[in-house]
Amino acid sequence: xxxxxxxxxxxxxxxxxAVIAAAxxxxxxxxxxxxxxxxxxxxxxxxxxxxxxxxSIDKPLYINLHEEGIHxxxxxxxxxxxxxxxxxxxxxxxxxxxxxxxxxxxxxLPSRVSITMVGDNKQVDVLTY
Amino acid sequence: xxxxxxxxxxxxxxxxFAGCGLRKSQPVQVQEFALGTMINQQVYGAxxxxxxxxxxxRIKTLDALWTINQPGGDINKLNRHAGQGYIKLQPETIDxxxxxxxxxxxxxxxxxxxxxxxxxxAWGIGTDxxxxxxxxxIKRLVGLVDYRDVQxxxxxxxxxxxRAGQMVDLGGIAKGYIxxxxxxxxxxxxxxxxxxxxxxxxxxLGSKPDGNPWKVGIQNPRxxxxxxxxxxxxxxxxxxTSGDYQRYFIKNGKRYCHILNPKTGYPPDxxxxxxxxxxxxxxxxxxxxxxxxLGLDQGIELIRHYGKAEAIFITNDKKIYVTPGxxxxxxxxxxxxxYTYVQIR
Numbered sequence: 001x002x003x004x005x006x007x008x009x010x011x012x013x014x015x016x017x018a019v020i021a022a023a024x025x026x027x028x029x030x031x032x033x034x035x036x037x038x039x040x041x042x043x044x045x046x047x048x049x050x051x052x053x054x055x056s057i058d059k060p061l062y063i064n065l066h067e068e069g070i071h072x073x074x075x076x077x078x079x080x081x082x083x084x085x086x087x088x089x090x091x092x093x094x095x096x097x098x099x100x101x102x103x104x105x106x107x108x109l110p111s112r113v114s115i116t117m118v119g120d121n122k123q124v125d126v127l128t129y
Numbered sequence: 130x131x132x133x134x135x136x137x138x139x140x141x142x143x144x145x146f147a148g149c150g151l152r153k154s155q156p157v158q159v160q161e162f163a164l165g166t167m168i169n170q171q172v173y174g175a176x177x178x179x180x181x182x183x184x185x186x187r188i189k190t191l192d193a194l195w196t197i198n199q200p201g202g203d204i205n206k207l208n209r210h211a212g213q214g215y216i217k218l219q220p221e222t223i224d225x226x227x228x229x230x231x232x233x234x235x236x237x238x239x240x241x242x243x244x245x246x247x248x249x250x251a252w253g254i255g256t257d258x259x260x261x262x263x264x265x266x267i268k269r270l271v272g273l274v275d276y277r278d279v280q281x282x283x284x285x286x287x288x289x290x291x292r293a294g295q296m297v298d299l300g301g302i303a304k305g306y307i308x309x310x311x312x313x314x315x316x317x318x319x320x321x322x323x324x325x326x327x328x329x330x331x332x333x334l335g336s337k338p339d340g341n342p343w344k345v346g347i348q349n350p351r352x353x354x355x356x357x358x359x360x361x362x363x364x365x366x367x368x369x370t371s372g373d374y375q376r377y378f379i380k381n382g383k384r385y386c387h388i389l390n391p392k393t394g395y396p397p398d399x400x401x402x403x404x405x406x407x408x409x410x411x412x413x414x415x416x417x418x419x420x421x422x423l424g425l426d427q428g429i430e431l432i433r434h435y436g437k438a439e440a441i442f443i444t445n446d447k448k449i450y451v452t453p454g455x456x457x458x459x460x461x462x463x464x465x466x467x468y469t470y471v472q473i474r
Contacts, residue, residue: 039466048469116470118463124346124360128370129329
């Protein structure tokens with residue numbers, strides 16, 4: 001007897017699984033995009049070097065720095081930023097990789113340059129005032 | 130065979146969903162007004178309701194005991210008895226007076242002094258009759274301010290104010306002190322995860338039920354809508370802020386805030402908009418937050434001298450100075466994009 005590969009009950013099960021999977025993916029996508037504003041704040045030794053609105057830039061932006069005798073390049077793209085090149089000894093800053101979320105930071109201790117991601121993500125439990 | 134496999138798969142998914150639901154047990158949430166402000170509690174666990182109720186009752190009792198204008202309350206009695214020797218007070222009152230003295234000693238009364246009450250009354254900031262007192266009046270009243278004139282006799286459970294006209298106001302420490310009591314009540318009831326917000330004075334017990342630290346937002350001192358400038362991750366800590374933006378009035382373009390410099394009698398012009406203290410002791414955190422009066426450099430010095438707290442100073446020029454111990458715990462979350470993070474070394 002030539003039985004079909006899936007019975008109708010099986011199809012319903014598969015469909016249900018697909019719906020659950022899709023719901024998960026949509027949920028995750030929404031979670032990731034709760035931050036409307038996203039700004040990278042670059043400082044050197046606590047002084048402001050540059051503020052970049054990462055939502056509004058369209059083409060890659062290269063920022064070259066020469067601080068404390070160290071050459072560095074920072075690359076900003078839409079929604080993300082990183083230390084691209086640095087001739088500091090450990091390259092910890094470059095290894096930090098892309099910053100995409102508010103509240104995260106990449107730091108180069110030798111050059112005292114830091115990139116801090118700032119957004120209006122209000123994910124707090126309780127407010128002190 | 131195939132069907133059995135899918136049924137099993139769905140069962141696994143359902144069970145894992147149910148698991149998530151169970152772990153996120155609903156907290157008991159209480160919001161009420163006391164201590165002249167709004168009190169919020171969020172308490173988890175089996176005894177959460179009982180613990181929260183006990184906390185509410187305790188706060189109301191102490192509110193009546195310590196409010197300066199409450200006839201029959203301990204502080205009212207102490208003030209009326211100024212210059213007339215010792216008067217017997219409740220053990221909690223003796224304890225808070227002792228703790229206040231210790232905190233004042235740390236700064237020699239330059240930042241925090243509970244006998245600043247005559248000045249607080251003269252300015253009336255936060256009331257509907259706020260005004261700038263005359264220079265002569267302020268000079269006279271500053272003479273009445275000296276925390277060392279609050280004398281406590283532990284043995285007899287009594288206290289005195291040395292001179293007539295002197296007054297104590299616990300406004301700068303009561304919420305902090307009660308914060309520690311609140312945490313004790315939670316613990317006594319077997320609660321392991323909770324927070325209480327006493328009008329901006331935050332105490333957290335343990336971590337969140339999911340094991341993550343509590344995220345405490347630091348308010349933007351110039352925002353009207355509770356916008357934050359940063360978040361600090363804490364477990365088992367008190368987080369207390371003093372600033373120029375809670376209660377103030379503006380006259381001829383100048384801002385007069387409710388926190389007064391005990392030595393000058395005027396609201397401080399310290400270059401700071403707010404100071405947030407993170408410490409194990411809520412009482413100490415409240416007292417230490419008055420480093421606001423001292424300005425950035427002396428404020429940092431005071432925190433170092435105390436040695437058991439971390440701090441966040443926000444200056445008038447919108448820089449956020451953060452002590453080294455908060456490295457990795459403080460996150461700049463400034464939607465206004467006006468503030469700059471500075472690490473104190």
